[in-house]
Amino acid sequence: MRRRLPGPAVLIALAVVAVAVVAALFGWLLVPDATRQDLATGITYPGTGHPLGTDELGRDVLRLLVAGARTAVLGALAVSAGSMLLGNLIGLPAGYLGGWTDTAAMRWADLMLSVPALLVAIVVAGTMGGGFWLAVAVLIVLFAPTDARVVRGAVLEQRTRPYVEAARLQNLSPWRIMSRHVWPNIVPVALANTFLNFAYALVSLASLSFLGLGVAAGSPDWGRTLSDNKGQLFANPWAAVAPGLAIIITAAAVTVVGDWLQERAEARRLAR
Amino acid sequence: MTGGFLARRLLGTLIVLGLLSIGVFGLLYLAPGSVEQTLQGNRPASPETLAALRARYHLDDPVVVQYLRWLGGVLQGDFGTSIRTGVPVTEAIGSRLPLTLGLILYGTLLATLIGLPLGVIGAFRRGRAADRAAVVTSVAGMSAPPFAVGLVLLMAFAVYLQWFPVYGQGEGLADRLRHLTLPAAALAVGSAGLLVRFTRAALIRELDQDYLVFARARGLPTRLIVGYALRNSLIPILTALGLILTSTLAGTVLVEVTFALPGLGTLLVDSVTFKDMPVVQALALLLTLLISAVNLLVDVGYALADPRIRFGVSR
Numbered sequence: 001m002r003r004r005l006p007g008p009a010v011l012i013a014l015a016v017v018a019v020a021v022v023a024a025l026f027g028w029l030l031v032p033d034a035t036r037q038d039l040a041t042g043i044t045y046p047g048t049g050h051p052l053g054t055d056e057l058g059r060d061v062l063r064l065l066v067a068g069a070r071t072a073v074l075g076a077l078a079v080s081a082g083s084m085l086l087g088n089l090i091g092l093p094a095g096y097l098g099g100w101t102d103t104a105a106m107r108w109a110d111l112m113l114s115v116p117a118l119l120v121a122i123v124v125a126g127t128m129g130g131g132f133w134l135a136v137a138v139l140i141v142l143f144a145p146t147d148a149r150v151v152r153g154a155v156l157e158q159r160t161r162p163y164v165e166a167a168r169l170q171n172l173s174p175w176r177i178m179s180r181h182v183w184p185n186i187v188p189v190a191l192a193n194t195f196l197n198f199a200y201a202l203v204s205l206a207s208l209s210f211l212g213l214g215v216a217a218g219s220p221d222w223g224r225t226l227s228d229n230k231g232q233l234f235a236n237p238w239a240a241v242a243p244g245l246a247i248i249i250t251a252a253a254v255t256v257v258g259d260w261l262q263e264r265a266e267a268r269r270l271a272r
Numbered sequence: 273m274t275g276g277f278l279a280r281r282l283l284g285t286l287i288v289l290g291l292l293s294i295g296v297f298g299l300l301y302l303a304p305g306s307v308e309q310t311l312q313g314n315r316p317a318s319p320e321t322l323a324a325l326r327a328r329y330h331l332d333d334p335v336v337v338q339y340l341r342w343l344g345g346v347l348q349g350d351f352g353t354s355i356r357t358g359v360p361v362t363e364a365i366g367s368r369l370p371l372t373l374g375l376i377l378y379g380t381l382l383a384t385l386i387g388l389p390l391g392v393i394g395a396f397r398r399g400r401a402a403d404r405a406a407v408v409t410s411v412a413g414m415s416a417p418p419f420a421v422g423l424v425l426l427m428a429f430a431v432y433l434q435w436f437p438v439y440g441q442g443e444g445l446a447d448r449l450r451h452l453t454l455p456a457a458a459l460a461v462g463s464a465g466l467l468v469r470f471t472r473a474a475l476i477r478e479l480d481q482d483y484l485v486f487a488r489a490r491g492l493p494t495r496l497i498v499g500y501a502l503r504n505s506l507i508p509i510l511t512a513l514g515l516i517l518t519s520t521l522a523g524t525v526l527v528e529v530t531f532a533l534p535g536l537g538t539l540l541v542d543s544v545t546f547k548d549m550p551v552v553q554a555l556a557l558l559l560t561l562l563i564s565a566v567n568l569l570v571d572v573g574y575a576l577a578d579p580r581i582r583f584g585v586s587r
Contacts, residue, residue, distance in 0.1 A: 128304065
């Protein structure tokens, strides 16, 4: 089986993801005063000193963009990691133990997935008062069923393998077999799914912030900056469009990488 | 046989709706602060008004009785009155429903007109430049949130090119269509991406089937080949259409806020922000009802497209 090297599209996407993650982790060191207002300047078109212009409060749009990666990207990372953890906790026993555990978990997933996650998130996060961590927590719960399904499917495929039978014959406890024997074999599948979830989390979190249900007003965040400046399209359209493009490009790049990871996981599965 | 299938699906839908209605009712208790405070809104509170509220909403009854009472009202079309505006909830929703429905239909139409042909082209020109373009467009479209797409469209077509108006919903059919084109396009981008992906994948699978390889080898016109392949790819395409309609319901919230359109989406966001719970509950219930209806229709569509499902024959 020939090992597939990433194509140019995947390499570009990887670079975009790397830039976004670096901006999210270290952006605040680079632009510590991103939210400094300069009301005397006010809103301006792109020009010298401000490559993307300024917004209504005189804040430099490029600096806001770099600082805004923090909540946008790290929040999405928290959602996808958290939902994978929860999904594993539900999907592993559902797939391995089967029986009523499986039935209960899958009916729960069916119910959760019968309504679009973003709509539920808008209603629930909004009703509970909004806020960044609340939005993250709500999205983790709403994303977990997809992870649980994927993990369950992968476990079902593993549990008939000889190594599982061998472990069972050694009289190991189900929990030990699940966590030490089966789980390492489904990590590639779970990881690929996490990456695809990451793109969806990025978009959902940005949507909640855009609607004013995520980060607090005035915070530098892609979704929030976009909604703060959407009324200023004639004075400086870039103040709203630049964070919008940042969301679109990052989410597309993450999806491309996720698709590639999933293809590789699939190829590895078939190669066995 | 067909009747049995329908009855089973209908029963399943009713069970899901029942469970979701409990969640919708529970929203009232999810809001921070006491239920009376939530129902009070911004009006000044006194012990008397709070007691009146308790009596009016039967808050001293057990929760189960409250739920059943609420459900009974809902089934008779009584959703209460809006705390924010004092208007009956059904009236508030009814006046905004046409705009949202129009937007969703327009958006889905645009998505089908763009997505289906692109998916067909991608499958027939597999691996070539046109296919790669279709795949990239599809990934970008699916990843892009409608509000960001909407803003980019606004900047390009309303601010710079000035082909379309920036805000407003227009008067008369032609003007309204012109005003709703950019919002519908913003909605359509994600759906079109999804449709390209599903159509392309389904067609590629179908084109590898022996009967189509043979049909192509015999030199049947492409028009006929597309027809055969599409007919047999209907199931995944129906799945995609169902996903599109439900995800469009979430998308319309974002698009309406972006373009400041007075539809159900803006009503939902305003009500949620204000904690106008009767309106939020009614909208949440309406949305779950719409989504269940779409899912049911898709299942019926499966049965129409594939007799094996209709007659319960295992594949």
